[in-house]
Amino acid sequence: MAGSTLEIKDLHVSIDDKEILKGVNLTVKGGEFHAVMGPNGTGKSTLASAIMGHPKYEVTSGSILLDGEDVLEMEVDERAQAGLFLAMQYPSEISGVTNSDFLRSSINARREEGDEISLMKFIKEMDASMDYLEMDKNMAQRYLNEGFSGGEKKRNEILQLMMLKPAIGILDEIDSGLDIDALKVVSKGINKLRSETFGCLMITHYQRLLDYITPDYVHVMMQGRVVKSGGPELAQRLEAEGYDWIKKELGIEEETVEQNA
Ligand SMILES: Nc1ncnc2c1ncn2[C@@H]1O[C@H](COP(=O)(O)OP(=O)(O)OP(=O)(O)O)[C@@H](O)[C@H]1O
Ligand SMILES: [Mg+2]
Numbered sequence: 001m002a003g004s005t006l007e008i009k010d011l012h013v014s015i016d017d018k019e020i021l022k023g024v025n026l027t028v029k030g031g032e033f034h035a036v037m038g039p040n041g042t043g044k045s046t047l048a049s050a051i052m053g054h055p056k057y058e059v060t061s062g063s064i065l066l067d068g069e070d071v072l073e074m075e076v077d078e079r080a081q082a083g084l085f086l087a088m089q090y091p092s093e094i095s096g097v098t099n100s101d102f103l104r105s106s107i108n109a110r111r112e113e114g115d116e117i118s119l120m121k122f123i124k125e126m127d128a129s130m131d132y133l134e135m136d137k138n139m140a141q142r143y144l145n146e147g148f149s150g151g152e153k154k155r156n157e158i159l160q161l162m163m164l165k166p167a168i169g170i171l172d173e174i175d176s177g178l179d180i181d182a183l184k185v186v187s188k189g190i191n192k193l194r195s196e197t198f199g200c201l202m203i204t205h206y207q208r209l210l211d212y213i214t215p216d217y218v219h220v221m222m223q224g225r226v227v228k229s230g231g232p233e234l235a236q237r238l239e240a241e242g243y244d245w246i247k248k249e250l251g252i253e254e255e256t257v258e259q260n261a
Contacts (some may be wrong), residue, residue, distance in 0.1 A: 001142070003030010004067050004083055004167035004195040006051075011062035012107030013043075013202070015052045020046045022224035023062065028168055031196040035210055036203045038221035039085060043202045045089050048172045052086045053079050066168070075189065081110050087157035087174055089203075094144040099156065102144045103163055110164065121166055129162045134185050150177030158189040170195070170201045175209040187212030207239035220246060227252070 006028045013021035020043045028034050028136055050057045050063055053076040064071040066082055074082060094102065103126065108116045117125075130137060133155055145153050154174055161169050171190070175183055190200070192212055202215065210218075210232060218234040219226045222243070227250055228234065237245075246252070 003195075005029045006071075006084070006168045006199065007063075007065040007199075008047075008051070008124050009065075011047070011050065012060045013046055014060050015046070015056060018040065019060070020224055021050065022058075024221070024224070024226055026201075026219065026226055028199040028201050030167065030199045031194075032217065033194070033202065033213065033215045034169050034201045035215035036201060036221055036226075037205065037218065037235060037238055041222045042221045044221055045172055048088075048170050048201075048203065050087055051079075051170060052076065052084060066133045071111060077109065080166075081107070083110075085164055085166035085169045087154075087161060087169065087171045088174040089176070090120055091148075091153045091157055093146045093148075095146050097144050098141050099144050100140040103160060106160070106164055107128045125163060126159075129159055129189075132162070133159055133189050135159065151179060151182045154178055155186055156184060162189055162193065165193070165198075167197065168199045168201070170203070172203045172246050173205065174202065175204055175206065181243045183208065184212065207235050220248075222250075222252060224248065 008026045011024040012019060012020050016207060024047055026034070028096055036047070040043055046057060050059055051071065053074065059072055066084065069082065070081055071082070071084070104117065104122050107122065110118065126140060127137070130140065135155055139152065139156065145156065148156060157174065164203060173185060174190070178186060187209065202209065202213065204210065214232055215235070216231070218230055220228040220234070220238070228246055
């Protein structure tokens with residue numbers, strides 16, 4: 001079975017009438033791992049939120065297609081059902097819903113009615129995935145993300161990723177807040193998903209994640225656009241030299257603060 005293709009074409013996104021994304025082009029296919037890097041505030045998380053349909057992010061022009069289907073026409077839950085998954089930079093806490101119940105209903109939402117995962121199978125899979133991620137089993141019965149430490153939240157996002165097996169996973173700074181051992185465990189979980197049917201978009205600031213998960217492509221986002229793409233060597237150069245050389249190469253000026261008249 002071939003993987004899915006997520007195509008983002010000339011995407012423009014505004015928040016409160018301020019344009020944040022100014023024409024993003026990016027294609028992620030099943031089997032490919034893409035890293036997106038770029039300075040703070042350049043729109044990386046905005047891109048992730050727009051793909052998932054966060055209501056605050058208004059798509060003013062351009063398109064997002066998943067296997068040719070118009071993602072922008074889909075409701076948020078339909079996007080997840082279609083196989084898109086976002087591990088958020090700041091996962092939300094949901095009080096009153098246990099981690100385990102949340103996961104099970106998310107899995108079932110992607111299955112046909114009458115074809116729900118059996119409780120036994122679900123528990124077995126969750127146990128195995130939690131073991132793989134070296135998670136404390138009592139995390140399953142706690143409310144989703146409530147009181148989870150920063151690193152526990154990130155590990156839990158990967159638990160969701162492993163259990164939901166989306167076609168395209170978008171991981172927004174999955175490495176932030178992880179200790180060195182946790183970074184290895186989380187990377188192991190992500191690498192386990194590598195297959196021809198899984199495409200991954202990893203937003204990160206640091207080479208340290210890419211030491212464990214080698215990307216096929218690296219993209220640099222600046223001022224709301226993908227301004228440069230390359231292979232893993234591009235991330236290494238960024239780690240060594242920062243972003244100034246790209247600004248010089250492309251003649252990008254520093255963002256000037258807009259003056260109110
Ligand atoms: N909900 C929001 N309300 C107002 N402004 C927002 C909102 N979300 C994003 N922005 C603004 O959009 C710009 C891009 O933000 P975004 O979070 O996409 O950046 P980023 O590239 O992910 O940065 P970082 O590397 O710091 O995570 C920023 O100037 C930010 O303040
Ligand atoms: Mg961000």
